[in-house]
Amino acid sequence: MEKRYNTLSSELRRRYGSRLGKICIDGGFTCPNRDGTCGTGGCIFCGERGSGEHITPSTIENQVRSYLASPAASKFGGYIAYFQNFTNTYEDPGVLRGRYSEALVDPRIRVLSVGTRPDCVDRERADVLAEFLQGRDVWCELGLQSASDKTARFINRGYDTARFGNAVDLLRSRGIEVIAHIIIGLPNGVRSREGERELAETVRLINSLPVSGVKIHSLYVMKQTRLCELYESGGYEPLSLEEYVSLASFAICRLRPDIVLHRVTGDCPRALLAAPSWNAYKTRVISSLDSYLEAHGLYQGCLCK
Ligand code: SF4
Secondary structure (H helix, E strand, O other): OOOOOOEHHHHHHHHHOOOEEEEEEOOOOOOOOOEOOOOEOOOOOOOOOOOOOOOOOOOHHHHHHHHHOOHHHHHOOEEEEEEOOOOOOOOOHHHHHHHHHHHOOOOOEEEEEEEEOHHHOOHHHHHHHHHOOOOOEEEEEEEEEOOOHHHHHHOOOOOOOHHHHHHHHHHHOOOOEEEEEEEEOOEEEOOEEOOHHHHHHHHHHHHOOOOOEEEEEEOOEEOOOHHHHHHHOOOOOOOOHHHHHHHHHHHHHHOOOOOEEEEOOOOOOHHHEEEOHHHHOHHHHHHHHHHHHHHOOOOOOOOOO
């Protein structure tokens, strides 16, 4: 079935002539929302490993070299070095420079991609990222989740939405591409969840900024998180697959047509997934979304003003 939105794989083929393999790296960072700098306990959905649960801890160079030596890597002609766990700009500039350099051990790494929080991007850190633009692209993945400050407070995000726009401007002015992470189905109170109104606001914010990519995550409940406690006490009800597909389509139709969708569903290791069970079947989620868009004659940007 032909995709009705811009996929990352098509974009990579267009830019680099082939898909790129993603090397997921635990760079040894922590998060200011966990160590007490701006909060403790982290965002309510965040697991103990800060989203890189599948990564085997090792030195940065070893993580990269072991991926490159694996059978999975042989399918690709080039790679993305993706610093995934926690907040990957939350260190002194010299430390950041060293850790990013340690990953770039192979000329086939075409992209340095760094996941972080908008309140951990300042001029100095944006300058360090820009140093790595020589001969490769640099992407910064910013966790927005929602444009609603009410939701942000409830999920303990730890920064105001205005910080997102500031970080995008700092990065884009240096040639660094920004990929925004958003989550569908977030709670904004006990037994209260975001719906179309909040999602429209989040998409409107993204459309108003020079963001080049979006990752759409379905909110899943990971075991041993505060969201899991809320779920188990009856304070949060996960979306059904049908609700998720409808809301994801709602967002895609309103998203600017030039933005690339890097992902359209969340990915939780099965052993850690408490709910919803449908989240474990990524292919089914994506095909349900594709079928819904097709059946309703919808495509990315068709309702973007
Ligand atoms: S900002 Fe990211 S790493 Fe930090 S607590 Fe929130 S989700 Fe976890």
